[in-house]
Amino acid sequence: MDLTTVTDRFSNVFKLGVGLGLWLSLSASVICAEELADVQAAVSSGSQLEEERSWKEAVDFYKRALKQFPETDSLSRGLRRSQFQFSIARRYSDDTFLRTLKPMSKDAAMALYDDVLTNVQNYYVDPINTTSLVAHGTESLWLALGNPRFLEENLFGASQERLQRLRRDLYERFWNKNVNGVAGARQLVSEVCDLCRQSVGLEAGPIVMEYVFGACNCLDDYSNVLSPGKKQDLFGNIKGEFVGIGIVMEADTGKGMSLSQVLPESPAAEAGLRRGDHITAVDGKDCRMMSTEEAAGLLAGRSGSRVALEVSRKDTSTFNVNCTRREVKVKSIPVYKMIDAAQGIAYIQMTGFQQSTVAEMDQALNDLNRQGMRSLIWDLRENPGGLLTAAIEVLDRFLEEGVIVSTRGRAGDQNMTYTAHKPGTWNTRIVLLIDENSASASEIVAGAIHDHKRGVIVGRTSFGKWSVQSIFDARYSTAIRLTTAKFYSPNGHTWGKIGLQPDVVVQNGPETRLLGEVDVENDPDLREALRQLENREFTKR
Incomplete structure (x- = not known):
């Protein structure tokens, strides 16, 4: 994110080349797409997950199935439905959404909707018409209106007959209805608010929020x-600081919160937690069937406060910390x-590119x-x-001259070319070691190392996220994150959705890799990197 501030009438804008959200993990009971015999079996398994309201598992399942059966409309539609339902469920597990956004008045919510529409139309990397934004x-x-979490919060006890009639009216009167500009969008949403209030007594705030986020x-x-x-x-991630116990986790349905990382020198590390552990209860509350957001809410608290965890570890009994x-x-x-x-x-x-990265890199070098060395x-x-x-400044330490990366977008300030400087090289x-989870700013580094022939890249094909996001501050302490540009390597390549292939492919990386630890003996990538450096034909420029 570029911390140079660009001001428009709505917001301060920051740029980032960041990309991966929370990884979605399948529970042990879910059938892997690789085991499916045909498309019909995949559709049936996905539909079963949707019927169980297991949205997270359904999203991950459909993504896997589409790798086996690409361009299958029924699977693509299932993925789309599940992604939208998962987004709704996550919103209604977010305490700040429930406290500050859902209860908004119609006028306040509409003002936020104006911000979203205007920023998307002015800054999103591709042109988007208002009709499409409203239709979604x-x-x-x-x-x-068919999501249990939404109904529990907003329409508890509502007549199913009235809900079905309302959904039918929405489809018949407003589905893909053409609108003209922001004024036309406001008019349509206002009409929908009137319909929902008259049909089932639904307040305007939750209605407009579906248009804001949708x-x-x-x-x-x-x-x-x-x-x-x-x-x-x-912004805590960007600054590299937050109040908590120092874990990265994701819900693993039926098992609890799976720990994908335990940060070194954190309260969790000091308590003996490890990657692969599962938190099964927080302060006595069972979290094995909770969403990530629900469990995160239980783990949040003031600095100095204590939290009791029940933890399960593979091959050991449950223990408490x-x-x-x-x-x-x-x-x-x-x-x-x-x-x-x-x-x-x-x-x-x-492990990331944040505000402190350049200073950390200088100290390390x-x-x-x-x-x-x-x-x-x-x-x-x-x-x-x-x-x-951060990626650009770090790369400048290793390149004497030439282009580091360029960005191209619709807005003028998104079209930039960044070049190297010889002093301090x-x-x-x-x-350079990369894998399938090396994304965005990591791929900027890989692209520059590759095109400048500055080193050898070892590992597996990168993630394939070659886009830049900007953060627009909006009303009521919210923000709008938009893809505003694509980035290109020094030779003009972009590997979005493809990924950059390493010079030397290592088919399988280490089985386990702990943050902050180095294990050459059990790390095939590291062993190959050492072999490359021992090769007398190794070249650099």
Whole structure:
């Protein structure tokens, strides 16, 4: 994210090349797409998950199935339905949405809707007409009227007959109805509010919010409206600090909260938690069937407060730990070290691109240089990206001249070319490690290393997110995250939805890889990187 402020009449704008949201994981009971015999079996399994309201599992299942059976309309429609329903369920598990956005008056909610429409039409990377934005809001409301979480919060005990009639009226009167500009959008949404109030007594706030959030359903996967809580989380990630226990988790239905990362030197690490553990209860409340957002709400609290966790670990019985919440500083470089002092081979593990990344990289390079660094293994595996400027500034440490990256979008300030500067350049030999989860800003680095022939890239094909998001501050402490540009490597390549292939492919990475740890013996990627550096034909420019 570019922390240079660009001001328009709505907002401060920040740029980022960040991309991966929470990974969705299948529970053990879900059939993997690779096991399916045909398309009909895939559709049947997906439909079963939808009937069970297992939206998270359905989304992940349909994505896997579409890899096996691409361009299958029934699977694509199932994915679309499940994604929208999952979004609704997540909103209604977000305390800041429930407290500040859902209860809004019609006028206040409409003002926020104006912000969304205007910013999308002015800044989104591709032109989007108002009719499409409104139509996706209508579809989101139609789906919400069949979503148990929405109904429980807004229409508890409502007549099913009236709800079905309302959904039928929405479809017949407003489905894909042509609208002209923001004024036309406001008029249609106002008519929908009147219909819903007259039919089932539904207040305007929840209705307009489906149009506010649903508008982004016609954009790419990286564009959305952020509630006050989600906005705060995002900026905490950018700054690399938050109050909590220091874990990255995702709901694993029936098992609890699966820990995908435990941050070094965090309360969770000090309590002995490990990657792969499952939190099954928080302060005595069973969370095995909760969503990620619901469990996150239980884990949130003031610095200095304590939280009791029940944890299950593979091959061991359940155990209990207590953690004291405190400010956790997230390092983008959790470890750097010499891994072969005799050969001068250094290693840097970088897990993100945030505000502190450049300073961390400078410190690491200077420390390693004092220890005799002659070659560097730069590890960007599982690095989802982050700030565009951080990636550019870090790359400038290794390139003497030429283009680092360029961006292209509809708005004039999105068309930029960033170039390298010779002063301060490190001429160290580089092996770059990437994998299928290296995305966005990580791919900027990989693209520049590749095109400048600055080093050898080892691992697996990157994620394929070659786009830039900008964050627009909006009313009521919300924000709008939009894809505003695509980025291109120095030679003009963009590998969106494809990913950049490494120079040396390692089919399988390490089985387990802990944040902040280096295990050469059990890491095939690292072993290959060392082999490349031992090769006398290794070249750099």
